[in-house]
Each structure stands twice: as C-alpha cells, then as structure tokens.
Amino acid sequence: MHLRPGYVEFAWGHPDLHLLPLEHLRHAAVRALADHGHDALSYGAAQGPGRLIEQICARLEQVDGQAARLDQILITAGVSHALDLICAIHTCPGNIALVESPVYHFALRILRDRGLELLPIPTDQDGLRLDMLAQTLAQLRRANRLARLLYTVPTFSNPTGITLGAQRRSRLAEIAAEHDLLVVEDDVYRELWFDTPPPPSMIMYDQAHVVRLGSFSKILAPGLRLGWMMAAPALISRAAGSGVLTSGGGLSHFQAHVVAEYMRLGLLDAHVVDLRAAYKARRDTLVAALLKCLPAGCHFTAPEGGFFIWVRLPEGIDAAALLARAEEARVAYVPGAHFHVDGGGQRELRLAFSLLPPQEMVEGARRLGHVIGAAS
Ligand SMILES: Cc1ncc(COP(=O)(O)O)c(C=O)c1O
Secondary structure (H helix, E strand, O other): OOOOOOOEEOOOOOOOHHHOOHHHHHHHHHHHHHHHHHHHOOOOOOOOOHHHHHHHHHHHHHHHOOOOOHHHEEEEOOHHHHHHHHHHHHOOOOOEEEEEEOOOHHHHHHHHHOOOEEEEEEEEOOEEOHHHHHHHHHHHHHOOOOEEEEEEOOOOOOOOOOOOOHHHHHHHHHHHHHHOOEEEEEOOOOOOEOOOOOOOOHHHOOOOOEEEEEEOOOOOOHHHOOEEEEOOHHHHHHHHOOHHHHHHOOOOHHHHHHHHHHHHOOHHHHHHHHHHHHHHHHHHHHHHHHHHHOOOOOEEOOOOEOOEEEEEOOOOOOHHHHHHHHHHOOEEOEEHHHHOOOOOOOOEEEEEOOOOOHHHHHHHHHHHHHHHHHHO
C-alpha cells in the first residue's frame, strides 16, 4: 500500500494500521514460542495445526450457533490463497466460473490467473439476482456446458456493502443443489457488523455445495496471511492432499500457532468488539460527510458492516474518467468498472472507510463532492 502525502486515499480497503493489536500479538508470539516453539517452527500438518482448528471450530460455534467439525476446516494463507487453492483442485483452465457482479476485483484476477471463463450474474439492492442465476444455469445446461463454481461475497459485500438476506440464501442453496454447483462464499467481513449480526453463512444452508472462506486479515492483521476454509470433509482432504500442502506442510504455520495462542488467551472477542465500534464510527462519519457534500443525483446506501460505501454518480458522469480530476483534487477511489467483468459500473465508485481517520474522510468527502459537482 502506497499512501501519498496530502491525498485522501479512499481506494484502499485495508484495516487502519492503528487498529492492529500489536502488543497482544507480540505477547501471543512469545507464548507460542515458549510453549510450542519446536512445533511452531517445524513443518506443520497439511490441514493446519489442530490447536488453531479447534479454536476456529469453537469460534464458529459462537458465531453460527452451530459447531463446525474438525474435518470441515483447513487452515489457509488467507481468502486469496484459499480461492486459488479451490481453483487448483476443482477447476481446469477453460472451465466456467460464475461471479456475482459487481464483485471483489482481485478475486477476478485470481480466477483469471487460473484460466477460467468468467460469467457475471447481476446483483440488485438486495444482492445476487437468483432469477438471473437460474436463467444462466438453464442456458448453460441447454448448451451442454457446466459452471464449475459461483464466487460470491454475500455478507457486507466488497464493493457494494450489500448483504444477501436469509430468503435469498435459502433459494441460492436450492439452486446450487439442483445444478450441483459449488458456491464459494467469501465470508471475510462476517464478524464486522455494526448493529445486528448478518444472516447465517451459506454453509448453514447446504454443507455439500458450499465452501466458506474466512480470514484473519480484517479482524486481526492482513500481514499474518492466515485464514481458513470450511467445506465438506472430502473437499478438505482433497485440498490437504494437494501437491503444495503435501510438499510444504500446513500454510502460514508459525502464524497459525501465534493466532491459536492469541485466541486461547481469549483476546479475539474483545478485539472484534472494539473493531466493530471503531468501523461503525467511521461509517457514520463518512455517511454524514457524504450526505452533506455530495451533489444531488448521487446515491448510496449506508452499509451495515464491512469496509465500503458504493456511490452511484449522477447520469452522464463516468467514474473512471472523473478519477483524473479527483486525483488533481487529491482524493482517490476505485472506479466501479474494476468490479465488473463485462464493462458495467461506469457510474459507480467504491469508497473504503476502514483505513482513514475520521477528519481525513470528512476532508475527502468535501473534495469528492466538489469534483462531482463541477462535472455535473
Ligand atoms: C472480499 C474480499 N475477499 C478477500 C480479501 C483478501 O483476503 P485475504 O487477506 O484473507 O487474502 C479481501 C480484502 O480486501 C476482500 O475484500
């Protein structure tokens, strides 16, 4: 991440560095080395250290109200790595991957690196459009083609902030079962809700057709490169039996020991509570500033969790073209087109409220409002 002095960088969806629990992680690392040093510094089990898997299962029981089994969890080097691993074991170049649209732009990069053909499924204000999903799957079936997976961020989406409701989740699970479609649920923002917890993970609706990807990047620190995958035991053992894990052992193994210790010490609960309050305050600051500064014709919805606000510009304004003028005014964002595979999103842009201190966001909203106003 490169932050330019004097710029308000709304483009980076990173946690604020001041919110990283440096002291507590240092303490956990010292304890992990003192108590499990030899284990922590050797090659680890392919599935990940049992100590962390047990902690994750216990936490998921707390989050979901339903226990995950040990054989349903694999430790990964974050969601990005987990998505790549799923592609490696479940797809071949040339296969079709369905992607919710708009969706996390770097996931599109990972899927493309694996040579997949990406077909967008549109979303509306309530998330993935299941009528369009069913229609696309029916068309593919008629053409004798198969979609290998659907990638979606149904909870506090990056980039839109939207959460798929319980009814649509249940219908999505039915469609996945009907078409034997693997739903890859990127669940990275689940714990960062502001007022009420989101609906259950997709995997609570169907354990056979859903892979749920979790991460410590947003709730602890992205530099740990640590996350987990929850899936049917057969898929977990296929992943654990992949060449990379057989050769190198479990991923981010030392970090996994540190985080297991951090969780064992009971530190994660309080930290997540603090993060919710901090990000909620930032969301409130940015929403208030945008309401005040954006000109008529701009629209956005306040997200109920996560890191992002998705802004729709007045008719006739192209977010990518406007970026040059925004940069001159020293404010930056990500144009909506980056989150589409088919050229949509020209009138939209993504703002992250996770990284910047409140005063900077207020100034950024002022600059943005001015730039949009001058273009309207
Ligand atoms: C939706 C989504 N998935 C995955 C990631 C990256 O996760 P990780 O650091 O666990 O690879 C991000 C980070 O911005 C994200 O927004």
